[in-house]
Amino acid sequence: MQYLLPLTIPLLLFRANMRQLIQSTGRLFLAFLLGSVATIIGTLVAFWIVPMRSLGADGWKIAAALMGSYIGGAVNYIAVSEALGVSPSIIAAGVAADNLICVIYFMVLFALASRVPLESPKSINGSGECSRLKSADKLPMLPTVTGIAVSFTICKLSTCFTNLSGLQGGILPISTAFVVILATALPQVFSYLAPSGDAISVVLMQVFFAVIGASGSIWNVIDTAPSIFVFALIQVTVHLAIILGLGKLFQIELKLLLLASNANIGGPTTACGMATAKGWDGLIVPGILAGIFGISITTFLAIGFAVTVLRYM
Secondary structure, three states, X not given: OOOHHHHHHHHHOOOOOHHHHHHHOOHHHHHHHHHHHHHHHHHHHHHHHOOOXXXXXXXXXXXXXXXXXXXXXXXXXXXXXXXXXXXXXXXXXXHHHHHHHHHHHHHHHHHHHOOOOOOOOOOHHHHHHHHHHHOOOOOOHHXXXXXXXXXXXXXXXXXXXXXXXXXXXXXXXXXXXXXXHHHHHOHHHHHHHHHHHHHHHHHHHHHHHHHHHXXXXXXHHHHHOHHHHHHHHHHHHHHHHHHHHHHHHOOOOHHHHHHHHHHHHHOHHHHHHHHHHOOOHHHHHHHHHHHHHHHHHXXXXXXXXXXXXXXXX
């Protein structure tokens, strides 16, 4: 399993052309940034109320990992946890708590979204983008094999760089940096590989989280680390309150705020699912791109915030 996530992250980020991401998402990008700020504030508030001192050094580390999860999705949770050296048992407990929190949170988001009039599906292209994130059917052989080879190469370079620099847990952040730089510098090459990368990465992530989730349970969280669940609950509650408040201040549409929040908490796949379910076809691709932007930047943001702020609280 230690090789699965380093292989998956480059595949997931083949669309991470930063110029396109910023230019194509419009007002949703602003809403996503507000949601990211809301998560950071929520992390500070939650850590002040629930410092998780019973977890020792893992307390501030898991706080940063959950912050990463609620800015860019669950991929960042694992990346930050690995980089900071969180104990495997605490990672599993955090996954279990995060799963329950996400179920509750998405129910709240869809309840709030019921205030927005349902739109009839209009865009075939947008729905196609969403389906490509979820399906590995009928993948062309050449881009699939090439994408896997590129991902392996990035992983190998990241491993060598990490070993030479002596950075503990640096493989995932460095591989993220490599693929974002390459996808931005060579957009035509990586856009050709992106559909195959999307499908393969989703399958690999499902395998990875199935294995991680099997070692954790809600009852285990309640028995051993209930503070993680309480912390995450406060975190997302503050996030929602602030993004809605700031969105009203900046006069951003409710559906943009809810979709941005979904991209923050769940990542591109859940944002795509919500936009499709609500008939917001014009927001499907921007929602995916906002989620990919979150994955691209959040690992670095969360690690930096952890070692400069949370560690000393």
